[in-house]
Amino acid sequence: MSARDRILAKLKAAPLLPKPEPDVAAWFSTHRRTEFKAEKAARFRHFIELAHAEVHTVSRSGWLQKLREVLDAKGIEKLLVADSTAHGEAALDELPRHGIECQTYDLAIEAWKTEMFHATPASLTAARAAIAETGTLILWPDAAEPRLMSLVPPVHIVLLDASKIYNTFYEAMQSEGWTQSLPTNALLISGPSKTADIQQTLAYGAHGPKELVVLMIGDEQ
Amino acid sequence: MNAQPIHFKPAEGFRARSKAVVDNPFLRQSFRGAMDFLMSKRAAQFPDAEELESLRTLGESIRQYNLGKLPTLLEQLEANLTRNGIQVHWAETPDEANAIILDICHARRARLMVKGKSMVSEEIELNHAAEAAGIDALESDMGEYIVQLAGEKPSHIIMPAIHKTKQEIAQLFADKVEGVDYTDNVDALIQIGRNVLRQKFLEADIGLSGVNFAVAETGTLCLVENEGNGRMCTTAPPVHIAITGIEKIVEKLEHIPPLLSLLTRSATGQNISTYFNMISSPRKAGEKDGPSEVHLVLLDNGRSQAYADEQLRKTLQCIRCGACMNHCPVYTRIGGHAYGTTYPGPIGKIISPHMLGLEATSTMATASSLCGACGEVCPVKIPIPDLLMRLREEAFSAPHANPAMVGQGAAYSGVISAIWAGWAAVYRSPALYGVVTWLGSRFGWLMPSRQGPWTSVRVPLKPAPKRLRDMLRERG
DSSP states (O other), X not given: OOHHHHHHHHHHHSOOOOOOOOXXXXXXXXXXXXXXXXXXXXXXXXXXXXXXXXXXXXXXXXXXXHHHHHHHHHTOOEEEEOTTSHHHHHHHHHSGGGTOEEEEOOSOGGGTHHHHHHSOOEEEEXXXXXXXXXXXXXXXXXXXXXXXGGTSSSEEEEEEEGGGEESSHHHHXXXXXXXXXXXSEEEEEOSSOEEOTTTTOOEEOSSSOSEEEEEEEOOOO | OOOOOTTOOOGGGHXXXXXXXXXXXXXXXXXXXXXHHHHHHHHHHOOOHHHHHHHHHHHHHHHHHHHHTHHHHHHHHHHHHHHHTOEEEEESSHHHHHHHHHHHHHHTTOOEEEEOOOHHHHHTTHHHHHXXXXXXXXXXXXXXXXXXXXXXXXXXXXXXXXXOOHHHHHHHHHHHSTTOOOOOOHHHHHHHHHHHHHHHHHHOSEEEEOOSEEETTTTEEEEEESSSHHHHHHHSSSEEEEEEETTOEESOGGGHHHHHHHHHHHHTSOSSOSEEEEEOSSOOTTOOSSOSEEEEEEEOXXXXXXXXXXXXXXXXGOOOOOHHHHTOHHHHHHTTGGGOSSSOXXXXXXXXXXXXXXXXXXXXXXXXXXXXXXXXXXXXXXXXXXXXXXXXXXXXXXXXXXXXXXXXXXXXXXXHHHHXXXXXXXXXXXXXXXXXXXXXXXXXXXXXXOOTTHHHHSOOOOOOSSOHHHHHHHHO
16 A cells, blocks of 8 residues: 555544635625725735835836936846847847847756856836735746746846736636646745845845846826 | 654753743843734734724635635646646645655755755754765845754744844854854945855755745735745746645635735735746746646644544644734744644644644643633634644643544543533532632641742642631621
């Protein structure tokens, strides 16, 4: 008999004690506020800024300009971008002529892991959506925009469409039908990497990005 | 009962270890300050008492619902993980779990394993097993890295190095990390750790992590963390091994948001952690990073014993937030190392007996004032005080057939049992009570002036010279 069979046999021999299914939807409908777009954007911004992220509201046509300003202000001359995404292509078109080198993630990590860890100061990715209640970005890494882009570079810049902000985590997963479509690795990110493991003193940049910059695209003015 | 892990310190030394901490003003101050900090941060996250109560009720019902169908959910989880390409392993004991993990390491000729925070890996003593097999197992959570450098074990399940001051950590880094000078600047210390560990994430053959929630319907492993080391361990190395107790399972993805909210708010007073990581498969064709192999080890280690009993099953509702420790007047004074077990504090007292047997842990349940704080703050309403009473009963009552727990009756004493039987007899019989109290009031002067531990900090017990009934009679 395998360990699996022994464990399952012990559990199945125990009394069944079935309990009623919890009504998660009912709880959220009575305990969480539902807000309009502008309020959600403001709440999202409030909480992610509390978590030490930097947020810039930008227009749909002006985000590249703001991206350049952010890179300039931080003295960053090299940016990792995903070349097969619309925003990655836009960055590739725009930034090199302003003196910013754009590196693309076109090889499997094994081919350039050392460079990724030691010579990639910043990255640009898009967020799939966000959550107002906690100031959280939802990232959905894929073949075009791999997982390590949002983790290894010390500065992570995220493009977010403000029309994709949900009230709650629950609303996001329900609205988007996540149970049918989870990727290899879905991520919620709520600020730059941090720790309070030394004498409860908060420090940023423990292992992941030291800085998280959100370019939040609002309505065209 | 399982063989005791290497780090396990026998319960006989509990009193001495506790006294050593209580006698150390620096440690006391350190724990007091840290617990006050965590308690106030949690309180700030729950300003609305009604909302907190309803969310706790929801959390409790989610955990109880899922435990109610645990064997079915484990099978569903296994089927969906396997379908997603994640390999599932089962271990009844710590030794079996270590053997599974080391087999995976050997198959990849692994030399270096980086570890995210995992209390289950502490429970099975994985670091020792890996070391014995010639594999370097490196803790990458900052707090865990610090305690590993110091040759210690975590003293808290959420904040492993909470017992250390920054000066101690500064000295530790200066002594143990090559090329580092003494600095007690916290940012500088974190950067030192970051630089050492970044290189290890790059080089590691294996990444190991725990699991906060496993979702049966989607075959997803969820991890909660702030530092990003958990993401590093589960993304950068070519192989990811996750390990979890069999109870950390939910049927539906929709069960996660309430539990995540309760967990982060109760643990560190954050409305959410920096990262919430949902892993559903190894690297797929065309993807450029992520491990090519993902494994999950499901560990029993006494949990099925707790599961078999309706009351004890509630122990398994735990989501490992540590709030019970932070609010426990005993933990706050003696810290985590005094317990001598992987899990300290109130949750440790109720889960450790299942892992280690009552013979080894019978005194733990008595180290409680039963003030009820642990039960009041538990985000999933585990009735910890009731469970402590039950464990006392299991440990101190006379051994009997078909016990619910291994080691039942381990602390049974015939003499103590006889004393209580006599006490009960006196209080049941008015005549006997009259005789005994009469004797007591006349011969109270015979009571010794030293009465064991009682008189170490109190005046001796002495029956009053007159009984209440005598005084009432005199008054007419």
